[in-house]
Each structure stands twice: as structure tokens, then as C-alpha cells.
Amino acid sequence: MIHFVGAGSGAEDLITLRGARLLAEADVVIYAGSLVNPALLKNCRENCEIHDSASMTLEDVLSVMDRAEAAGQTTVRLHTGDPSVYGAIREQMDALEERGIPYDVTPGVSSFCGAAAALRAEYTLPGVSQTVIITRAEGRTPVPEREQLKKLAEHGSTMVLFLSSSLLEKAQQELMEGGYAPETPAAIVYKATWPDEQIFRCTVSTLAETARANQITKTALITIGGFLGDRYDRSLLYDPGFSHGCREASK
Numbered sequence: 285m286i287h288f289v290g291a292g293s294g295a296e297d298l299i300t301l302r303g304a305r306l307l308a309e310a311d312v313v314i315y316a317g318s319l320v321n322p323a324l325l326k327n328c329r330e331n332c333e334i335h336d337s338a339s340m341t342l343e344d345v346l347s348v349m350d351r352a353e354a355a356g357q358t359t360v361r362l363h364t365g366d367p368s369v370y371g372a373i374r375e376q377m378d379a380l381e382e383r384g385i386p387y388d389v390t391p392g393v394s395s396f397c398g399a400a401a402a403l404r405a406e407y408t409l410p411g412v413s414q415t416v417i418i419t420r421a422e423g424r425t426p427v428p429e430r431e432q433l434k435k436l437a438e439h440g441s442t443m444v445l446f447l448s449s450s451l452l453e454k455a456q457q458e459l460m461e462g463g464y465a466p467e468t469p470a471a472i473v474y475k476a477t478w479p480d481e482q483i484f485r486c487t488v489s490t491l492a493e494t495a496r497a498n499q500i501t502k503t504a505l506i507t508i509g510g511f512l513g514d515r516y517d518r519s520l521l522y523d524p525g526f527s528h529g530c531r532e533a534s535k
């Protein structure tokens with residue numbers, strides 16, 4: 285059996301109870317060493333076989349899984365954040381399907397949630413934005429034409445860029461061409477929820493300069509939008525004048 289497990293965004297106590305239990309029981313662990321906090325591995329069994337996938341190919345990962353399965357062992361594939369976000373798990377799951385190897389998935393706290401917590405922010409502020417666009421700038425990995433930053437920027441929504449901190453010169457240009465005003469608030473969150481977390485608040489027009497000045501080239505999220513500003517409407521849900529399924533409006 286293979287368990288795909290989300291490790292959470294960094295802090296070692298942000299893994300789910302289920303994830304932690306599976307990790308503690310595993311015979312084999314394959315973890316994404318470039319981003320998963322190694323402190324998570326300290327509860328692994330003493331004789332647990334541990335592989336860092338940073339230098340492995342998909343084929344290498346699958347051959348470890350194949351071998352463990354043939355030996356009747358349990359494998360945890362530990363991905364950073366939540367495995368469904370830029371986790372490259374679909375190709376692993378499809379290969380396991382082909383081989384008839386059973387697997388399941390345990391979600392994790394994605395770094396975009398960790399970043400909101402670090403910023404003490406709410407992405408979906410009433411009167412500001414009710415939409416979060418999660419995307420990346422185009423680098424060596426192509427992004428479909430219809431999802432170019434310039435097009436997504438037309439919505440003016442909250443936006444979170446993964447995998448983009450070394451591509452900010454071009455990204456900020458596209459974001460502004462697409463419709464964000466240059467003074468739109470933005471924040472770079474480096475290693476959200478890790479002990480060495482850092483937050484750099486800036487504007488869309490100063491993203492590249494801010495990253496450069498602070499030597500941020502990886503393990504960072506770029507967040508953009510009015511949710512980082514001061515103005516918003518209060519929620520209807522908790523407004524005394526608003527009735528809903530669980531509460532009558534007071535007069």
C-alpha cells in the first residue's frame with residue numbers, strides 16, 4: 285500500500301494527525317527533501333527506509349514503491365504542502381493504477397494557507413475579492429496560453445503565485461499590463477510557517493526589486509491583491525441584520 289501524504293507547509297506540527305500516524309507506521313518513506321521539513325522524519329520507525337526524492341526521477345520513485353510493495357511493506361510518499369498543488373502526484377497514481385498497486389491520499393496544509401496565516405490575512409474579503417487564483421509564472425515549465433498572467437490579472441482578484449520568485453521582473457510587468465494598478469498591495473512570503481519565515485510587503489510594481497533586495501529566489505509565495513489593503517465590507521454572515529439558515533435577523 286502506498287500513502288501519499290501532505291506534509292504541510294513547513295512547521296513540523298502542521299501535518300495532519302492521519303499523516304503523522306501513517307508516517308510513524310511506514311516501512312518506507314520517500315520525501316521531497318527540497319521542501320519537506322526533515323524534523324517530520326524523527327517519528328519514523330527505527331528501521332524505516334528513507335529516500336529523499338530531490339535527486340530521484342519518477343522511475344526511481346516507482347521502483348522503490350514496486351520493491352516495497354513486492355515485500356509487503358507500507359510506503360509513505362511525503363509531499364510538501366498539499367500533494368494536489370504542483371505535487372506531480374497524478375503521474376505516480378496513474379503508474380500505480382497500471383501496476384494494480386493500491387494507494388490513497390491524505391491532504392496537507394498547502395503553503396498558500398500557511399502564507400495567509402503568516403500574513404494574518406483573509407484571501408476572500410467581502411467587497412474586495414471572492415476569488416483566489418493559484419497559478420505560476422511561466423519559466424521552463426510552460427503555462428497554457430489562456431492562463432498567461434496578463435489574462436488572469438484582468439480579474440483583479442486575489443492571486444497567489446507559486447514557483448515564481450525568480451521570474452518576477454516579467455511577472456510584475458504582465459500583472460500590471462493585465463490590470464493590477466502598480467500600487468496594488470503585494471507580499472512575498474518566504475518559508476511560510478518555518479522557523480525562518482520572512483514576510484516582505486510591497487506593491488505589484490516593486491515585487492522584483494523586493495525579491496532582489498532580500499535575495500529571495502525560491503521557497504516563496506507571491507501574494508497580490510486588495511486583500512492586503514485596509515478596506516473591506518463586513519460579512520453578511522455575522523451581520524445582525526442578515527437572516528440565514530441558523531439565525532434570524534435581529535430588528
Ligand code: SAH
Pocket residue numbers: 293294319363364365366367368369370371393394395396398399445446447448473474475476477478502503504505
Ligand atoms: N504542494 C506544495 C507546493 C509545491 S510547489 C504546497 O501545497 O504548498 C513548490 C513551491 O511551493 C515553492 O517554489 C514555493 O513557491 C511554494 N512553497 C512551498 N512551501 C512554501 C513555504 N513554506 N513558504 C512559501 N512558499 C512555499
